[in-house]
Structures are given as C-alpha cells and as structure tokens.
Amino acid sequence: MNYDPVPSDACGRGSSGFTLLELVITLVIAGICAGLGWQSFITATESTILRAQLSAVSDQGRLAMVRLTRELREARRDGFVLSPNTEITFLSTATGDGLVRYYLDGTNLRRTILSNGEDNLLAKGISDLTFSYDTNDSATFNHIQVQFHVNSWVPGNELVRYPLRSRIYPRNF
Numbered sequence: 001m002n003y004d005p006v007p008s009d010a011c012g013r014g015s016s017g018f019t020l021l022e023l024v025i026t027l028v029i030a031g032i033c034a035g036l037g038w039q040s041f042i043t044a045t046e047s048t049i050l051r052a053q054l055s056a057v058s059d060q061g062r063l064a065m066v067r068l069t070r071e072l073r074e075a076r077r078d079g080f081v082l083s084p085n086t087e088i089t090f091l092s093t094a095t096g097d098g099l100v101r102y103y104l105d106g107t108n109l110r111r112t113i114l115s116n117g118e119d120n121l122l123a124k125g126i127s128d129l130t131f132s133y134d135t136n137d138s139a140t141f142n143h144i145q146v147q148f149h150v151n152s153w154v155p156g157n158e159l160v161r162y163p164l165r166s167r168i169y170p171r172n173f
C-alpha cells in the first residue's frame with residue numbers, strides 16, 4: 001500500500017493552506033475589529049481629558065468658596081457691607097482686623113485687603129455671584145448666603161455651569 005502523508009480533497013489536490021477568500025474575510029474582520037478598538041480608544045481618551053478639564057474648573061470654584069467661607073466665619077459683626085448683593089466687605093480677624101472685600105471683576109472672583117492693597121484672583125469663569133443675609137437688617141443677621149456659578153466651555157462649544165452655594169455662620173457674633 002501506498003501511504004499519502006497529505007490528504008487530498010475531492011479534486012485530488014492537497015489542502016495545506018488557506019484560500020484567497022478565507023484570507024480576505026479574515027483581513028476584513030480584523031480591520032473592523034481594529035477600527036472599533038481605535039474608536040473606543042479615542043472616545044475614552046477624549047472623555048478622560050474632558051473630565052480632567054471640568055474637574056479642574058470645579059475644583060477652582062470649590063477652593064474659592066472654601067476660602068471665602070473660612071474668612072467669613074472669622075469675621076467680626078461690625079463692618080459688614082453688601083453692595084448690591086454682588087460684593088461683600090467686612091472686618092476680618094484673619095487679616096488682623098483689616099477690611100476685606102470679595103467681588104466679581106468681569107468673570108473673575110477677586111479678594112482685596114483694603115488696608116494694604118493686596119489683591120488676589122481666586123477663581124475665573126464665575127457668574128451670578130450673590131451675597132445675602134438671613135434678615136433685612138445687617139446688624140441682626142445670623143448667617144450669610146453665598147452663591148455663584150463656575151462656568152466652563154467644553155469641546156463642542158457647550159457651556160457647563162457648576163452651581164456652588166454656602167450658608168456661613170460667623171463665629172464672632
């Protein structure tokens with residue numbers, strides 16, 4: 001008997017490789033998978049960058065609110081002035097009883113110590129800054145309400161607004 005190590009198909013040819021059709025189908029499937037994988041990678045990368053940008057903007061606003069809150073807690077009762085509810089001036093024990101002013105300059109939240117002229121930029125992209133007392137009388141109020149929005153433009157020209165609000169009970173009252 002003769003032994004043939006390569007089995008033959010019905011036509012008598014050996015089947016030791018892939019046909020051209022099999023190779024083309026494999027390449028098409030591999031291309032589709034690679035395209036989907038690439039698109040997923042790009043989407044994930046853009047999403048990560050966007051989240052990092054929005055996080056930085058919201059962190060900036062939160063830090064400004066924390067500073068403002070901390071300083072208002074240490075304020076003295078006398079010297080509080082809200083002028084048209086968009087800025088506040090007060091005597092601060094943290095600055096050695098210096099007069100401190102928080103106000104909106106365009107879209108920048110600023111803090112100024114009036115006695116020495118020190119001026120600090122606390123946050124950018126701020127809108128709708130308001131200060132209000134819990135009563136109509138600045139001599140008898142118990143707390144101050146502060147609120148503002150932090151704005152950020154994201155890719156695609158979409159405005160994202162983070163609202164921040166705090167109710168502050170000064171300790172020295």
